[in-house]
Amino acid sequence: MDHIDREIISASQAGLxxxxxxxxxxxxxxxxxxxxxxxxxxxxxxxxxxxxxxxxPNHYRLGYKHNGMTVWDIDDTFIDALGKKVGALDFVSHCYHRPRHLPDWPYNLFAMVHGKTAEAAAIQIQQIANLLGEHCLAHEVLYSTRILKKTGLRIKANVPS
Amino acid sequence: MLSFLHQQLLNDYQQDFPLSPTPYLDIANTLGVTEEEVLAAFSALAEQDFISRIGPIIQPNQLGISTLVAMAIPEADMSKVADIVSQYPEVNHNYEREHRFNLWFVLIARDQPHLANVIEQIERQTGFKTMQLPLLEDYFINLGFQLDLDSKAEAILVSA
Structure with a gap:
């Protein structure tokens, strides 16, 4: 990857x-x-x-107002296998393994769900819970209440790699 | 309402947008419409903010380094802290969420020292600690979110 590749990516972030x-x-x-x-x-x-x-697509504008960041405390032994299953669900847009931050933050699996209604989102979350079963010790859902900033990727094109 | 063409463009071109000299013409030929209709429909979708852009989506951490950051901010300080955080060009996707950790943003920097420096500046400027949750593994498999566009979306396209 050279500086021209970086320029291409930088220039394309505004959209074709x-x-x-x-x-x-x-x-x-x-x-x-x-x-x-x-x-x-x-x-x-x-x-x-x-x-x-x-x-x-801009999910929010298309009627998906209930955007939940679901976070799960998964037994480390099973996280890769279960993460792949959650990531393959067609209503999950992002699915990541992230580190725990004990004692404040016990969750290590993140999955974003998008519902047009609170009920639709709740059904999706239940499906994930069913899939994770006993390997999930706890979970929470963090709904966004305000979008404070949303920009595309910003990387200076002339940064040496 | 979204026309059938709008729905096709929204659902079928989240991936595999043609990489050819005339991509809109290629799409038009696939869908059996004219290039002008495809361009007009995409323009309408973009103007109404139903699509944020057309272009390449970059795999996380391929260009520089990124991390998810969470902060627990008292309600009274929220606006001030959120404004400070949003001012950094390294910050995108800054959201307020319902939780003790109520401020969540993604930081993208060119390397680890740059990232650490921005974190330190944010903590110093706001007076609050950050919790960093960098990506360890990406389990994203499905390549396009299937949008349910039939049920009367709030989508009202005036010009189309």
């Missing part, structure tokens, strides 16, 4: 332009050819730097 040849437009901004840009994007996808290219 809605013009017939968006990659061409982006390539001109950076000063490379559209072919080079598309090859680099393909390569970064192959390397796993780019997870996917797509239109990113």
């Amino acid at each position: 332009p809605l013009t017939p040849e968006p990659y061409q437009t982006l390539a001109e901004q950076i000063g490379i050819s559209a072919d080079d840009l598309m090859q680099r994007l393909t390569h970064m996808q192959e390397l796993g730097i780019i997870r996917r290219i797509g239109a990113i």
